[in-house]
Amino acid sequence: xxxxxxxxVNGLATGMLIFLLASGLTLIFGLMSVLxxxxxxxxxxxxxxxVWLYAxxxxxxxxxxxxxxIGMLLGLVLERLVIRPVYGxxxxxxxxxxxxxxxxxxxxxxxxxxxxxxxxxPPLLNGSWEVEGVILIKYRLxxxxxxxxxxxGLLFVLKRTKIGLxxxxxxxxxxxxxxxxxxxxxxxxxxxxxxxxxAALGGALxxxxxxxxxxxxxxxxxxxxxxxxxxxxMGSIQGSAFAALLVGLSGAFMAYxxxxxxxxxxxxxxxxxxxxxxxxxxxxxx
Amino acid sequence: MTLLQVRGIETHIGQYHILxxxxxxxxxxxxxxxxxxxxxxxxxxxxxxxxxxPVSKGEISFQGERVEALxxxxxxxxxxxxxxxxxxxxxxxxxxxxxxxxxxxxxxHTKARLEWVxxxxxxxxKFWGRKSGLLSGGQKQMLAISRAYVNDNRLLxxxxxxxxxxxIMVEKLMLxxxxxxxxxxVLLVEQNFMMASRIGHRYYLMDEGRIVSEGMMAELxxxxxxxxxxxxxx
Numbered sequence: 423x424x425x426x427x428x429x430x431v432n433g434l435a436t437g438m439l440i441f442l443l444a445s446g447l448t449l450i451f452g453l454m455s456v457l458x459x460x461x462x463x464x465x466x467x468x469x470x471x472x473v474w475l476y477a478x479x480x481x482x483x484x485x486x487x488x489x490x491x492i493g494m495l496l497g498l499v500l501e502r503l504v505i506r507p508v509y510g511x512x513x514x515x516x517x518x519x520x521x522x523x524x525x526x527x528x529x530x531x532x533x534x535x536x537x538x539x540x541x542x543x544p545p546l547l548n549g550s551w552e553v554e555g556v557i558l559i560k561y562r563l564x565x566x567x568x569x570x571x572x573x574x575g576l577l578f579v580l581k582r583t584k585i586g587l588x589x590x591x592x593x594x595x596x597x598x599x600x601x602x603x604x605x606x607x608x609x610x611x612x613x614x615x616x617x618x619x620x621a622a623l624g625g626a627l628x629x630x631x632x633x634x635x636x637x638x639x640x641x642x643x644x645x646x647x648x649x650x651x652x653x654x655x656m657g658s659i660q661g662s663a664f665a666a667l668l669v670g671l672s673g674a675f676m677a678y679x680x681x682x683x684x685x686x687x688x689x690x691x692x693x694x695x696x697x698x699x700x701x702x703x704x705x706x707x708x
Numbered sequence: 709m710t711l712l713q714v715r716g717i718e719t720h721i722g723q724y725h726i727l728x729x730x731x732x733x734x735x736x737x738x739x740x741x742x743x744x745x746x747x748x749x750x751x752x753x754x755x756x757x758x759x760x761x762p763v764s765k766g767e768i769s770f771q772g773e774r775v776e777a778l779x780x781x782x783x784x785x786x787x788x789x790x791x792x793x794x795x796x797x798x799x800x801x802x803x804x805x806x807x808x809x810x811x812x813x814x815x816x817h818t819k820a821r822l823e824w825v826x827x828x829x830x831x832x833x834k835f836w837g838r839k840s841g842l843l844s845g846g847q848k849q850m851l852a853i854s855r856a857y858v859n860d861n862r863l864l865x866x867x868x869x870x871x872x873x874x875x876i877m878v879e880k881l882m883l884x885x886x887x888x889x890x891x892x893x894v895l896l897v898e899q900n901f902m903m904a905s906r907i908g909h910r911y912y913l914m915d916e917g918r919i920v921s922e923g924m925m926a927e928l929x930x931x932x933x934x935x936x937x938x939x940x941x942x
Contacts, residue, residue, distance in 0.1 A: 587801060591798040591806075595796050595797075597760055598796035600784070602809065602855070603785040604809075605779070
């Protein structure tokens with residue numbers, strides 16, 4: 423039983439990390455219909471930015487906040503220079519954002535060097551608690567909490583605030599939103615920056631979790647995030663959260679019980695979901 | 709003083725030269741009607757005023773200020789409300805959420821306008837929590853008009869409000885627009901001549917991207933030859 427609880431916590435923590443990455447992706451795709459393959463690059467920059475800032479300041483809070491700001495600023499540059507000219511054209515979006523992904527990865531090597539970097543868990547979150555014989559690792563619980571807060575925050579903003587309503591209306595009819603006196607392009611830039619910030623937050627939280635970061639990590643996690651977005655349904659925050667937890671948990675349990683199948687688990691999950699519901703678990707029809 | 713002055717505007721959409729020197733003006737407190745057959749350029753004229761189809765030539769002045777080079781959201785903020793031909797509804801948002809987005813201010817004046825428009829269209833009050841996409845055609849039109857009206861806009865551009873609606877609903881909308889006239893000025897695009905002639909003061913008749921006839925609506929009602937030639941009605 424203790425082993426199962428440990429696997430649950432591990433799976434949930436991994437799932438929440440994937441959710442942070444996938445939520446930014448689904449926000450950008452679902453609300454702006456932009457296929458952003460550079461998302462993994464923003465994730466990697468968040469990880470490097472967090473590690474560098476933590477080393478420089480000694481404050482994990484500043485490191486996380488700084489990483490999010492780095493992600494948002496990179497998102498701003500990316501949206502203005504790379505994405506804006508290709509709004510509405512998915513093929514061009516795939517090409518230019520894949521290019522941007524490579525540039526972001528290579529820039530990491532230029533700035534931080536080609537070797538992997540070590541990432542430490544801050545002392546406050548280091549170690550574990552033992553409850554009734556179950557070992558609960560503090561940092562993993564921290565990630566689960568942050569993921570839950572981000573999920574609740576995103577839903578609140580989109581469903582309850584005026585800016586959330588404007589974003590949702592802008593997706594349905596951008597022309598009409600402009601005709602109501604709202605600068606929709608500026609709103610979309612903010613959405614893109616928010617998505618990029620979430621990716622960077624995921625990266626910054628992952629770094630101490632995995633212990634080592636490297637420039638190509640973005641692509642590896644971007645594929646996982648795309649799988650999650652497809653399983654959950656493009657554009658659904660709830661779908662991304664559910665699918666991310668599903669992927670995290672299935673990964674943890676399969677690695678323990680059927681290790682030879684664990685690498686294929688995500689793909690199998692995606693194939694099964696797409697066969698049963700092509701629009702994803704929470705996706706709208708069509 | 710005129711509220712809106714359009715002088716010699718030309719608009720291209722892709723390779724097509726849609727508006728070919730359109731000139732007209734809108735006087736405050738009146739309902740001015742743009743008439744014409746399908747494809748005459750009426751909708752493009754409204755979209756050009758809103759900056760949704762930018763003009764390539766000509767001038768548009770609103771309250772004495774040039775607006776043709778401004779982006780759409782700034783034109784709207786000058787005080788122009790827009791009701792597009794397809795109503796521009798946000799199907800997944802409720803009536804209440806739609807009105808919340810539309811209201812630029814949350815002051816007493818805007819709230820009073822909201823109350824007034826909800827009295828005018830009680831259906832919107834009744835279906836406040838219903839998704840806009842689930843409303844009937846007439847209710848969607850009511851929502852689109854209310855959304856444009858709720859801010860203190862001095863001019864409303866309304867594109868074919870009667871299109872696809874049952875006669876009883878057309879009658880209802882016509883009465884509502886007439887009541888709005890006391891609080892705002894209206895530039896109406898309409899193919900339904902019966903409706904337009906009952907509520908319009910001044911008309912401009914369009915054909916092939918140009919104004920071909922203009923005057924008071926009462927004059928057009930007497931001018932059977934012009935009506936037959938450009939509208940195909942006796």
